[in-house]
Amino acid sequence: MFTMVSTFVLLQLCASVVAATNENFQNTRNCETSTFTAPVIPGAKVLSITAKERRNVDIPAAIASFQPLSDLNFCEIKVYLAHLGANDRVLVETWLPLSQDLWNDRFQATGGGAWATGMLDIALGPAIASGYAASSTDGGHPFDFFTPDWMLNENKSINWDLVHNFATRSLADQVYVGKSLTEQFYGRQPRYSYWNGCSQGGRQGYTVAQRYPGLLDGVLAAAPALKLPNVIMSGIWPIVAMHEAGTLVSNCEFSWFASKALEECDILDGAKDGVIGNPEACTFDPLRLVGQKMECSGHKIEVTGAMADAVRNVHRGPTTPFGINVFPGVPYGTPLNAFLNVTIDSNGVRTLNDPGVLDVFPRTILLKDSNFNVSKLNTSEYFALWVQANEEYGWILNTEHSDLSAFRDTGARLLSWHGINDPIIPYQNTVKYRQHVEREMGGAKAVDNFFRLFLAPGVEHCGLGAGAVPKDPLESLLGWVERGEPPETLTSETRNQDGELVTRDLCRYPRVPKYLAIGDINKASSWSCEGVDGAEEGDFAGGLKDGLKQAGLGWD
Numbered sequence: 001m002f003t004m005v006s007t008f009v010l011l012q013l014c015a016s017v018v019a020a021t022n023e024n025f026q027n028t029r030n031c032e033t034s035t036f037t038a039p040v041i042p043g044a045k046v047l048s049i050t051a052k053e054r055r056n057v058d059i060p061a062a063i064a065s066f067q068p069l070s071d072l073n074f075c076e077i078k079v080y081l082a083h084l085g086a087n088d089r090v091l092v093e094t095w096l097p098l099s100q101d102l103w104n105d106r107f108q109a110t111g112g113g114a115w116a117t118g119m120l121d122i123a124l125g126p127a128i129a130s131g132y133a134a135s136s137t138d139g140g141h142p143f144d145f146f147t148p149d150w151m152l153n154e155n156k157s158i159n160w161d162l163v164h165n166f167a168t169r170s171l172a173d174q175v176y177v178g179k180s181l182t183e184q185f186y187g188r189q190p191r192y193s194y195w196n197g198c199s200q201g202g203r204q205g206y207t208v209a210q211r212y213p214g215l216l217d218g219v220l221a222a223a224p225a226l227k228l229p230n231v232i233m234s235g236i237w238p239i240v241a242m243h244e245a246g247t248l249v250s251n252c253e254f255s256w257f258a259s260k261a262l263e264e265c266d267i268l269d270g271a272k273d274g275v276i277g278n279p280e281a282c283t284f285d286p287l288r289l290v291g292q293k294m295e296c297s298g299h300k301i302e303v304t305g306a307m308a309d310a311v312r313n314v315h316r317g318p319t320t321p322f323g324i325n326v327f328p329g330v331p332y333g334t335p336l337n338a339f340l341n342v343t344i345d346s347n348g349v350r351t352l353n354d355p356g357v358l359d360v361f362p363r364t365i366l367l368k369d370s371n372f373n374v375s376k377l378n379t380s381e382y383f384a385l386w387v388q389a390n391e392e393y394g395w396i397l398n399t400e401h402s403d404l405s406a407f408r409d410t411g412a413r414l415l416s417w418h419g420i421n422d423p424i425i426p427y428q429n430t431v432k433y434r435q436h437v438e439r440e441m442g443g444a445k446a447v448d449n450f451f452r453l454f455l456a457p458g459v460e461h462c463g464l465g466a467g468a469v470p471k472d473p474l475e476s477l478l479g480w481v482e483r484g485e486p487p488e489t490l491t492s493e494t495r496n497q498d499g500e501l502v503t504r505d506l507c508r509y510p511r512v513p514k515y516l517a518i519g520d521i522n523k524a525s526s527w528s529c530e531g532v533d534g535a536e537e538g539d540f541a542g543g544l545k546d547g548l549k550q551a552g553l554g555w556d
């Protein structure tokens with residue numbers, strides 16, 4: 001949902017080295033409106049530009065894994081633009097370090113989160129703190145993480161101009177605008193330009209790689225919401241799956257199953273560290289626990305067949321009545337309370353509570369029916385909505401083009417990571433895309449030359465969770481792009497329950513972590529990455545059927 005803060009000490013160092021060795025120093029222009037002229041933006045015209053110097057700006061820690069930032073100084077430039085033939089007014093905001101010696105010579109386009117096309121201050125703050133010139137955009141709609149209401153016109157028709165902005169074109173606009181303003185201000189182009197985003201911002205990074213090759217030198221895209229209509233619809237699958245199994249499973253019970261999965265599968269990577277290193281090796285099956293007892297909300301509860309069935313259905317992911325699994329589920333051991341809120345009262349009565357924001361998209365955008373109630377949805381209604389979501393929005397929101405040759409041919413690099421315990425976007429969604437690119441583009445080794453994926457065991461959505469979180473993946477991307485050092489691992493860390501530092505070097509997909517059976521399990525140096533480099537060209541079986549593809553039930 002948001003980008004990770006990078007450690008900027010190293011970048012500041014780089015910045016001063018670059019500045020010190022740059023012979024053709026030109027003076028940074030004044031931060032005022034008259035300094036800037038309208039950038040050229042394909043398909044859009046500039047309505048206005050205003051610039052002003054801002055000093056001592058504080059950015060609060062808006063989201064848990066952000067550090068608060070204080071005393072930021074920068075030149076803020078607001079450009080409003082309108083797309084040709086569209087009735088929109090889009091803000092692109094660009095922040096520039098106030099002088100060349102504070103600038104690291106790089107431009108960073110920042111991603112959005114959830115239903116926000118861009119996060120403005122929240123994303124620009126960390127970028128400016130690291131010395132980047134950076135941009136963000138509102139996509140022409142109000143800022144709101146939790147609802148896509150802005151997609152509707154007043155008469156409830158879809159505002160396709162805004163959907164188009166959110167999906168694709170605003171992402172390119174902010175690069176055109178930001179790079180132009182950067183050059184106008186410092187008198188030279190940024191040496192390197194990057195994308196940085198997670199979740200929706202991760203999807204946007206893949207969009208830039210797929211649709212706008214040539215704009216950027218490197219893309220950092222974490223936990224991407226690829227196949228967005230499916231990601232959204234899969235959020236309400238657990239409710240349908242429980243109905244299908246004929247029972248409601250409470251959060252407490254789900255947590256119990258998760259702890260049982262951890263008990264069984266944690267050791268498969270060689271160490272009991274509270275994290276399942278390779279969920280593919282985990283053969284946990286809730287049905288084996290039928291008859292066991294647990295304690296929840298003061299009740300002694302015995303695992304029933306229906307309960308185990310429900311848990312299995314939920315983790316399997318959306319599966320049609322004909323047994324076709326159309327989207328990955330989240331692996332066993334992942335906390336599910338982002339999607340479920342079933343409580344048990346003192347009489348043992350189970351209640352499915354309001355699912356919060358989960359049903360907003362089907363209710364307001366697909367059905368436009370404020371009485372739509374997800375708690376009563378049966379399987380056939382669910383898959384009808386699934387198909388509708390794909391038919392109406394898949395073409396623009398899927399981000400599934402698997403031919404990245406134009407991106408590759410510009411010499412650009414795509415670095416991606418995904419938390420294995422991401423409860424919101426299953427990591428397998430990203431793995432499937434990567435496999436699809438391998439199939440399209442000559443096998444794993446060929447793809448590794450420009451696109452690398454790292455899976456983070458135990459990490460949740462864009463961070464948090466029990467696993468070690470990538471510390472500064474942007475720095476790894478810089479090393480790849482600027483110094484030709486492809487990342488073999490991603491340096492990661494977290495604190496365990498005892499507050500001890502835990503470090504890991506995340507393995508490059510498809511390798512998996514393995515404890516060396518000697519040394520401190522908290523230390524990355526006690527672990528290795530095992531497994532082959534992945535399939536070669538020709539190892540792949542035939543593609544998916546066209547019918548499935550059109551219904552959004554497979555990759556293109």
Ligand SMILES: *[C@@H]1O[C@H](CO)[C@@H](O)[C@H](O)[C@H]1NC(C)=O
Binds near residue numbers: 153154155156157
């Ligand atoms: C609904 O409103 C939009 C935007 O104002 C307009 O373009 C469209 O024609 C309207 N549709 C109908 C059916 O009135």
Ligand SMILES: *[C@@H]1O[C@H](CO)[C@@H](O)[C@H](O)[C@H]1NC(C)=O
Binds near residue numbers: 337341353354356
């Ligand atoms: C679950 O529902 C209850 C009752 O509506 C509510 O009080 C609680 O905040 C909800 N919890 C979550 C995590 O949404």
Ligand SMILES: *[C@@H]1O[C@H](CO)[C@@H](O)[C@H](O)[C@H]1NC(C)=O
Binds near residue numbers: 371373374375376
């Ligand atoms: C949906 O239905 C459930 C069960 O009938 C009910 O408790 C809940 O209040 C309803 N939610 C809405 C938004 O109507």
Ligand SMILES: *[C@@H]1O[C@H](CO)[C@@H](O)[C@H](O)[C@H]1NC(C)=O
Binds near residue numbers: 378379380381
């Ligand atoms: C699902 O619900 C719809 C609408 O209530 C109903 O017409 C349909 O028969 C139900 N399907 C199944 C398989 O229960």
